[in-house]
Amino acid sequence: MSNTLAPLKGQANMPNYDEARANFSWKEVEKDFSWHKTGKVNMAYETIDRHAETWRKNKVALYYSDDDRDEKYTFQDMKFLSNQFGNVLRNIGIEKGERVFLFMPRSPELYISLIGTLKIGAIVGPLFEAFMEQAVRDRLENSDASVLITTSDLLPRVPYKELPHLKHIILADEGDAPDVDKDTTFHRYELEMSKASSDLDIEWVDREDGMILHYTSGSTGKPKGILHVHNAMLQQYQTAKWILDLKEDDIYWCTADPGWVTGTSYGIFGPWLNGTSNLIRGGRFSPENWYGTIEKYKVTVWLSAPTAFRKLMAIGDDATKDFDLNSLRHVLSVGEPLNAEVIHWGTKVYNLRIHDHWWMTETGGIIIANYPSMPMKPGSMGKPFPGIHAAILDNEGNELPPGQMGKLSVKSGWPSMLRNVWKNEERFNKYFPVKGFFESGDLASKDEDGYFWFEGRDDDVIQTSGERVGPFEVESKLVEHPSVAEAAVIGKPDPVRGELIKAFVALKDGYTESEELQEELRLFVKKGLAAHAAPREIEIRDFLPKTRSGKIMRRVLKAWDLDLPTGDLSTMEE
Ligand code: 6R9
Numbered sequence: 001m002s003n004t005l006a007p008l009k010g011q012a013n014m015p016n017y018d019e020a021r022a023n024f025s026w027k028e029v030e031k032d033f034s035w036h037k038t039g040k041v042n043m044a045y046e047t048i049d050r051h052a053e054t055w056r057k058n059k060v061a062l063y064y065s066d067d068d069r070d071e072k073y074t075f076q077d078m079k080f081l082s083n084q085f086g087n088v089l090r091n092i093g094i095e096k097g098e099r100v101f102l103f104m105p106r107s108p109e110l111y112i113s114l115i116g117t118l119k120i121g122a123i124v125g126p127l128f129e130a131f132m133e134q135a136v137r138d139r140l141e142n143s144d145a146s147v148l149i150t151t152s153d154l155l156p157r158v159p160y161k162e163l164p165h166l167k168h169i170i171l172a173d174e175g176d177a178p179d180v181d182k183d184t185t186f187h188r189y190e191l192e193m194s195k196a197s198s199d200l201d202i203e204w205v206d207r208e209d210g211m212i213l214h215y216t217s218g219s220t221g222k223p224k225g226i227l228h229v230h231n232a233m234l235q236q237y238q239t240a241k242w243i244l245d246l247k248e249d250d251i252y253w254c255t256a257d258p259g260w261v262t263g264t265s266y267g268i269f270g271p272w273l274n275g276t277s278n279l280i281r282g283g284r285f286s287p288e289n290w291y292g293t294i295e296k297y298k299v300t301v302w303l304s305a306p307t308a309f310r311k312l313m314a315i316g317d318d319a320t321k322d323f324d325l326n327s328l329r330h331v332l333s334v335g336e337p338l339n340a341e342v343i344h345w346g347t348k349v350y351n352l353r354i355h356d357h358w359w360m361t362e363t364g365g366i367i368i369a370n371y372p373s374m375p376m377k378p379g380s381m382g383k384p385f386p387g388i389h390a391a392i393l394d395n396e397g398n399e400l401p402p403g404q405m406g407k408l409s410v411k412s413g414w415p416s417m418l419r420n421v422w423k424n425e426e427r428f429n430k431y432f433p434v435k436g437f438f439e440s441g442d443l444a445s446k447d448e449d450g451y452f453w454f455e456g457r458d459d460d461v462i463q464t465s466g467e468r469v470g471p472f473e474v475e476s477k478l479v480e481h482p483s484v485a486e487a488a489v490i491g492k493p494d495p496v497r498g499e500l501i502k503a504f505v506a507l508k509d510g511y512t513e514s515e516e517l518q519e520e521l522r523l524f525v526k527k528g529l530a531a532h533a534a535p536r537e538i539e540i541r542d543f544l545p546k547t548r549s550g551k552i553m554r555r556v557l558k559a560w561d562l563d564l565p566t567g568d569l570s571t572m573e574e
Pocket of ligand 1: 216260261262333334335336337338356357358359360361362381440441442454456457463467468
């Protein structure tokens with residue numbers, strides 16, 4: 001193999017890929033967990049309490065740092081605090097299976113609440129703090145959430161008066177808020193925690209019971225609630241062990257927010273299932289505080305996204321010279337294609353390979369990866385995890401030979417596979433157009449050596465700065481503006497963000513194009529939906545291309561915009 005990078009030095013947890021693949025069995029992995037003995041399980045127990053019952057009880061589970069706080073919590077601290085939070089929920093009558101949503105900035109309270117929610121068997125729903133009213137409403141409405149934990153700053157974006165199921169709001173800070181508002185009762189986190197016991201009978205659940213709901217965007221319709229169950233732990237544990245290569249002395253840092261699946265599967269579950277010390281950094285991105293964080297905490301394993309690495313690359317190599325980054329031994333990237341250029345830069349400035357890997361909200365855990373022990377081909381996502389069969393299929397569901405691009409699919413039945421789309425069985429079934437296979441919506445190819453290469457999305461979903469944005473949500477918001485008749489939104493290749501959001505807008509009669517109007521539309525999306533969803537480019541057009549059935553043809557706009565062939569136009573309206 002030419003143009004490969006040699007494996008990392010030192011003993012990896014997974015020594016040899018082919019051997020691991022040949023001998024792998026999920027049944028063996030199961031033996032590490034309590035259901036092996038009792039038939040019941042609980043993710044919160046396996047991540048926290050299990051370690052608190054061993055010598056690890058005084059080991060630091062969570063290092064938390066932001067511009068104002070610098071704290072640490074042992075596995076025992078986390079056990080008692082999450083017990084207390086579980087009791088807070090029980091004291092207000094919350095039961096197994098109810099949806100408890102989190103809408104707050106990263107803080108120790110967020111992680112304690114999340115674990116505490118799982119302890120009583122409730123289903124947790126983490127939301128990005130950047131969400132604006134519409135995004136919050138869609139998710140709380142669809143999930144019929146009964147509890148929301150938030151802050152007084154974010155409360156104005158929660159239309160609780162119009163959410164009949166939302167019975168309780170727990171405020172994690174001391175800011176202003178009403179006590180009771182007709183149907184919603186407000187509580188104070190600190191006060192309720194101080195009244196709650198730190199003893200709790202865990203709700204032992206079945207492996208197939210609901211655990212977490214992650215809303216994600218598709219190319220059409222409202223965001224979908226992807227449901228994962230406690231059984232996901234099998235995969236999150238084993239992939240964290242072999243791909244993140246977590247070892248007893250590691251200080252692990254995943255930069256993702258829990259509003260994104262990476263921030264839970266590998267920001268919480270994977271590392272804690274392995275008993276690893278987990279660093280959480282709040283606040284905003286700046287190269288100084290990122291490198292400063294690695295230096296200060298002597299981070300050993302670091303997981304981030306291509307946008308972050310591209311930003312760090314853009315500020316130049318000198319930035320690394322001011323910091324001691326020698327503690328790093330393993331670096332990983334996920335969320336978008338990782339350019340080979342960035343990997344080569346990484347080997348120069350960190351003296352390490354950046355390990356790209358592929359998965360998605362729906363898969364719950366990593367599916368394809370570059371392993372520390374395996375030679376790396378820069379630009380490739382790596383090989384499927386042992387025990388998982390990934391394939392490149394054609395439209396009929398036949399496996400394609402090496403070198404051909406097709407639909408990246410996964411043989412169904414892997415442990416952390418989505419179990420449903422909340423209240424939308426029909427959408428769930430659409431993920432399985434070919435019997436026995438999950439269709440990811442990505443296009444990829446596989447080479448002669450079994451390495452997978454990402455080619456693009458099969459639909460219109462946009463990946464911008466590591467965030468997945470559904471064009472439909474942005475279009476819907478734009479169309480709410482009084483001046484907008486129609487809108488179409490596409491992702492446009494961008495060297496730093498992966499893709500940037502571009503909107504094409506047809507104005508209503510009586511409105512004319514102006515820079516002020518464009519700026520107003522941008523702000524309108526930013527305030528109504530989320531800053532990362534606001535279009536960077538807006539182009540006003542007289543009309544938008546449509547199919548005969550009235551669907552706006554984003555792919556045609558994209559082709560026009562990028563000067564590419566438009567493909568089949570047979571369905572286009574005259
Ligand atoms: C974990 C996560 C999933 C989509 C996925 C694909 C893109 C993720 C990638 C990648 C190229 C990689 N994606 N990892 N594309 N190379 N290594 O990102 O989940 O937010 O659901 O996004 O992200 O298009 O289908 P999610």
